[in-house]
Structure formats: structure tokens, C-alpha cells
Amino acid sequence: MPLTALVKVAGSTWRVEETSQSGKGLAGQDEHQLRRYTSWSRWVTLAMLAYAFLAVVRADEGARHVPDDLIPLTCSEIARLFITLIAQRVHDTAHRLRWSHWRRRHQARSRASHYRRQAAAPT
Template structure:
């Protein structure tokens, strides 16, 4: 691909800021209706390539294809989070009814965490010195405060604030470093 075919675009926000890659697109010829394109992503540091075969009813710009490709990471992230936080992958499938009950219960637990997180983000915008509550932190607090009352709740809440403050410092440091490199 010629050098002018590549564009530096963000695939969305990541843990350490925006994820920038070089992107190129090739129109594929096909007699059927619709637009078929090959989207190519190149890692800016390693040069590793990834390919996406794209279809849309009408031709779309490169920025739209990149935005849609970036949303794949979000879906994978949510699935991994559901496995870790709500034990979505902990069932031994023997029969469909038991699997269906387990998945429904796991999805309900994950929905609970997501709703509590969204509610907290809407009610209490985070000050600069703290990161917003995450589903992981809500799960830890719920287990410690509601299920296993082994640790003093005041100690647990203080530890949560300390951890979120340090994560906010780390996050701002990563953003500053990324901005300096750009």
C-alpha cells in the first residue's frame, strides 16, 4: 500500500487513553449489491497488520469503518468482564435448562453491577482526584459489605478510596505521557 493510503485514526478509548493505529481501506469488486471493502489496521509501533472484511448497503467513509471495528473491542471487553465478575463461564453444561438458568442468573448479576455503576456515574461525577467506580470495585465492595462481613466496613471503604485515588494518578500520568509522545 502506498504511504498516502494510511491514515492515523483512533479505534476508541482504551485503558491508557485513545488507541491510535494506521488504517487503510481497499474497495473490493463484487457484482452483488452493496459495498464490500477490506479494512487494514497497522500497529504504529510493531507494524503488525490486522484485516477486516466489511459490508455495508452503501459505501461508507473510513472513519465509520474504524469506529465500527473499534466497537468490537468493547463487546469483547464486556464478555470478558461478564466471565470474571459474574462467573458467566463457570457452568458445566450438561443440559440446556440448567445452562439457561445459570446464564440468566449470571447475566442478572452482571446487569446489577452495570446498573449500579451507571447510577453512580450519573449521580456523582468523579472529582479529578478519583476514578469513577468500576464494576470490579462495586463487586468488591458488595462482597465485603453485604456478603462477607469479615473486614471492618470503614476500613474497606477507605481502602477503596485510596485505590481509586492512586488509579486516577496513574491514569493522568499515562494520558500526559501519551500526549507528550504525540
């Protein structure tokens, strides 16, 4: 096997692992107590559907223009907004959207600062 093919396979394996970990953390895929196969398969199917929803919304948001001072919406941010705006309405919608905007702007500044520091570091 050529080295490029092995690197490509290793990279795709890493992507699968990352997606699996995200599904566990965001959609609660690992929070089921296994008693019966039927209940486990229903839980995993529901968790995968929830994660697919987050991924589709994330892809749709990624296709839109994002201002330079914001990072694009992440699956974590979409899940957080979904919970606070739909499932648990503690604050008004405008407050939650302002908070999300502030957090994304802060993350964009942090990322830009990190990239500048990495670029200035001697190699």
C-alpha cells in the same frame, strides 16, 4: 460500503466482545459445567442479571460528581465492595470504604501520570 460504516460496525463488535469478557470475569458467566441446557440457561441468566446489576450501579455512579483525585467506581470495584461489605464481612465497613477510596485515588494518580507521559512522548 463506505469506510465509515465498516469502522462503525467494527467498533460495535469490539464493544460487544469487551462486554462479554467483562461478564465472564465479573459475573462468573463461564464457570458453569455444562450438563443440561436447563441448568446452563439458568446459570447464564443469573450471571447476566448479576452483570446487569453491576452495570446499572456503575452507570448510576457515573452520573454523580466524582472528585478530581478519584476515578469513578468501576464494575470491578463495585463487585469487590459488594462482596466485602455484603457477602463476606471480614473487616468493618469503614475500613473497606477507606481501602476503596485509597485504591481509586491511587488509580487516578497513575492514570494522570500515564497521560502526562504519553503527552510528553515524541510522536
